[in-house]
Amino acid sequence: MDPPVERLILPASAGSISALSEFVRGGAVAAGIAENELAKLDLVLEEILINVARYAYTPGTGAVEVAYAQAGPCKLHVEIADYGRIFNPLTADPPDLSRGLADRPIGGLGVFLVKSMVDSIAYRREGDQNILSFKFPLEGAAGDD
């Protein structure tokens, strides 16, 4: 991640959703995010945070460290790290979106939405950290409304 980098550490829990959003929104707004992309950025951050809380730390708790930096004129580079067990959410099977109401599985949509809304996303294990690194398009993805 190229400097300048902003960082924040938060408890990995649903209670941190708004603080995480507020922090990264600060960078996104300064970098010129389109107004209608803010909710998508919130969603990406929430899904990653909740995944960390549910899978990396369960049954315990821990912290997430978020960092962001502007990446070129229209992208925000965000990294979200935790100290939980080795957990790569990107390896989950994609949800079967063709099922009918009765047999549509109730979970599995979070990572799918994240992948759909970011330009690129990668997982790496560094020491005792899981790090999810993604680039968020500030002006919306090609083909957006």
Add this chain to the structure above:
Amino acid sequence: MNIEPTELEKAVLLKVTGRMDAENAHEFETACDRWITHGTKHLIADLDGLQYVSSMGLRSFLAVAQKLQSTSGSLILCGLHGLPLQVFEMTRLIGLFPVFETSQQALATL
């Protein structure tokens, strides 16, 4: 998020406003469960004032719709727009619910 219920002749209208996220999505499911236990067959969620929904919110909508389907009822959505509409479309959940622009249009089908 705020949920304001109105009991109508053929359905219960739930006006949902604000943001539905991992912290509060269960409140929507709990509110719906209360009406389902009460014998309500059709719930109409007016989402005109819903600004945000994450996957935990989608789970709640899906869980409620599955419960109602098993009692030959339905969860009807109306007023979807913005990010909530986008995520319902991206996940192809939109095709699993009766969807209308307004609650009046939804009521006219019951």
